[in-house]
Amino acid sequence: MLHHSRASRVVGCPEMNRMVSLVWPAMLFVLAMASRAEAPPPLTAGPSAAEQEFIARHWRRPIPPQGPPPARFSPIERSLQPEACGACHPVQFSDWQGSIHAHSMGPGIAGQLVDLVKTDPLSARSCATCHAPIAEQRPELLEGGRWVANPDFDPALQARGVVCASCHVREHQRFGPPRRDGSTASRAPRASLPHNGLTRTTAFLRSEFCASCHQFAPDGPTLAGKPLENTYEEWRGSPAARRGLQCQSCHMPDRRHVWRGIHDADMVRSGLDIVLRAAQPRYRQGDIARATLTIATPRVGHAFPTYVTPAVLVRLELIDSDGRAVPDSLEERLIGRQVPLDLSREIADTRIPPGGRFRLDYARRLPASGLRLRVTVTVLPDEFYTRFFEAMLSAGAGGGDDQIRLALEATRRSAYTLYEKELALS
Ligand code: HEC
Ligand code: HEC
Ligand code: HEC
Ligand code: HEC
Ligand code: HEC
Numbered sequence: 004m005l006h007h008s009r010a011s012r013v014v015g016c017p018e019m020n021r022m023v024s025l026v027w028p029a030m031l032f033v034l035a036m037a038s039r040a041e042a043p044p045p046l047t048a049g050p051s052a053a054e055q056e057f058i059a060r061h062w063r064r065p066i067p068p069q070g071p072p073p074a075r076f077s078p079i080e081r082s083l084q085p086e087a088c089g090a091c092h093p094v095q096f097s098d099w100q101g102s103i104h105a106h107s108m109g110p111g112i113a114g115q116l117v118d119l120v121k122t123d124p125l126s127a128r129s130c131a132t133c134h135a136p137i138a139e140q141r142p143e144l145l146e147g148g149r150w151v152a153n154p155d156f157d158p159a160l161q162a163r164g165v166v167c168a169s170c171h172v173r174e175h176q177r178f179g180p181p182r183r184d185g186s187t188a189s190r191a192p193r194a195s196l197p198h199n200g201l202t203r204t205t206a207f208l209r210s211e212f213c214a215s216c217h218q219f220a221p222d223g224p225t226l227a228g229k230p231l232e233n234t235y236e237e238w239r240g241s242p243a244a245r246r247g248l249q250c251q252s253c254h255m256p257d258r259r260h261v262w263r264g265i266h267d268a269d270m271v272r273s274g275l276d277i278v279l280r281a282a283q284p285r286y287r288q289g290d291i292a293r294a295t296l297t298i299a300t301p302r303v304g305h306a307f308p309t310y311v312t313p314a315v316l317v318r319l320e321l322i323d324s325d326g327r328a329v330p331d332s333l334e335e336r337l338i339g340r341q342v343p344l345d346l347s348r349e350i351a352d353t354r355i356p357p358g359g360r361f362r363l364d365y366a367r368r369l370p371a372s373g374l375r376l377r378v379t380v381t382v383l384p385d386e387f388y389t390r391f392f393e394a395m396l397s398a399g400a401g402g403g404d405d406q407i408r409l410a411l412e413a414t415r416r417s418a419y420t421l422y423e424k425e426l427a428l429s
Pocket of ligand 2: 079080082083084087088089090091092167168171172177178179180181182189190196197200201
């Protein structure tokens with residue numbers, strides 16, 4: 004979350020929150036399940052009491068230090084470095100390396116932290132909750148209400164962001180999903196397996212597993228009555244959730260660790276149906292030409308886009324046979340949750356809600372013949388950050404200046420054309 008630091012500057016990102024605690028749904032269902040055996044409820048229903056309890060414990064903040072590793076662990080089993088896991092789990096490692104989770108301590112955040120740790124250490128510490136969450140990634144630990152130096156701090160690990168151990172390791176024990184056949188029991192005595200085997204739980208298959216970093220608590224920052232980050236709640240009310248699709252179904256297909264989202268054009272295209280239709284096949288000069296653009300999001304599990312940071316720009320205009328734009332023919336719309344840099348209010352929320360659609364009816368008298376309607380949909384995944392980093396640099400980003408410059412360039416590079424079509428009208 005961007006929030007107001009004591010210097011009354013805005014820092015962070017709109018997704019930050021100090022503590023996330025979710026209000027669990029479907030308690031009645033849970034009570035009904037409790038009398039049955041251990042079988043978890045279907046994915047179309049909320050998580051079981053056991054799954055909720057696991058998730059609450061697994062994602063308690065701050066995540067406690069791992070402590071001493073079991074004596075029989077070899078150096079590679081002791082290591083929390085992603086490369087160590089990658090030695091035995093190469094597929095997940097190579098996926099993760101290309102993912103946004105592996106880059107969550109990039110220059111955009113690191114550049115802010117340079118000065119923030121001095122001017123506002125409390126805010127600086129809170130960023131790690133989601134961007135580098137395990138204790139070994141923190142220079143300090145909270146002990147008895149006081150911050151003390153962390154003897155196990157590993158700066159190299161801190162730079163790696165949301166590492167494997169964030170999701171899979173607590174107190175040097177491994178946790179993971181059931182096998183693909185659904186089984187959870189160990190096939191050999193655990194002490195005979197690398198890293199003493201693992202505890203398998205269906206909690207890994209649930210959206211609630213992702214919510215602690217992708218949803219604000221009900222008492223967190225809101226704008227226009229909606230949490231600033233609301234992905235999990237949007238999902239909960241979505242057609243996708245009713246069909247039993249979880250965050251993992253779409254963002255970790257076949258258990259791949261890729262987490263593609265708004266920054267990936269193919270991922271975004273895979274979620275949308277974009278249709279452009281003229282009301283009739285041909286028009287003559289002087290006619291009013293009519294066309295309709297619709298964007299539906301049947302394979303997106305939340306609002307499109309879910310965050311306040313991206314913007315999607317829709318443009319329709321007439322062009323002549325030389326590709327020149329016809330004056331006064333442009334219609335432009337912005338799809339997004341628009342906020343000013345200080346997050347003081349919501350300017351507009353034109354996102355496409357789950358199950359909803361965007362529709363634009365275009366009508367123009369044709370001043371000539373041989374005209375076409377050109378439609379483009381452009382995605383600016385980091386539109387908010389472009390403005391934010393520009394403002395930071397013009398105010399002086401201090402010690403983080405170079406990194407913020409890099410981050411700003413990256414926000415500009417991330418824009419892409421999602422859809423482009425020319426429709427002959429006459
Ligand atoms: C509740 C979890 C959470 C907390 C806490 C949090 N962030 Fe983020 N942050 C996210 C998520 C999720 C995204 C990706 C969505 C987006 O780009 O808006 C993100 C994106 C960002 C980005 C843009 C991507 C990049 O790497 O350049 C920056 C910069 C950032 N955060 C900085 C911060 C800072 C600084 C803090 C602390 C003041 C902070 N965040 C706290 C969850 C969090
Ligand atoms: C020396 C090799 C080795 C290293 C290093 C290692 N693992 Fe494993 N891991 C294994 C083996 C072997 C299994 C299969 C155990 C079983 O079937 O019970 C396994 C199983 C797993 C599973 C469950 C896989 C499945 O198929 O369901 C997860 C998750 C996991 N490891 C995570 C990690 C993480 C995270 C790290 C790094 C912190 C790590 N492992 C380091 C060898 C290793
Ligand atoms: C420990 C906190 C944490 C957890 C748990 C977590 N994420 Fe993230 N996620 C982040 C942060 C931080 C970012 C943004 C990183 C950045 O841009 O700097 C992010 C980014 C993403 C993105 C990329 C969005 C884009 O802009 O393209 C997707 C998709 C995503 N997460 C999905 C998931 C899913 C699915 C799960 C559950 C399996 C999950 N995340 C669990 C912290 C987390
Ligand atoms: C943001 C959380 C997150 C991070 C980071 C993460 N994983 Fe996972 N991992 C999961 C989830 C969730 C699943 C289960 C996905 C599913 O079943 O759809 C999983 C599944 C696995 C499995 C079982 C795969 C299978 O085919 O059965 C292995 C092995 C594994 N992870 C290893 C790793 C390694 C190694 C890393 C780091 C390189 C890593 N994970 C990083 C959340 C994470
Ligand atoms: C039915 C498939 C589906 C489900 C379920 C789903 N997503 Fe997505 N998600 C997408 C698609 C497609 C995109 C790309 C379009 C977009 O950005 O909305 C996306 C984008 C994102 C992004 C990029 C940022 C943004 O502003 O859009 C994040 C973060 C994300 N999803 C997190 C999650 C989390 C967390 C959950 C579970 C609570 C989840 N998703 C459930 C399909 C899904």
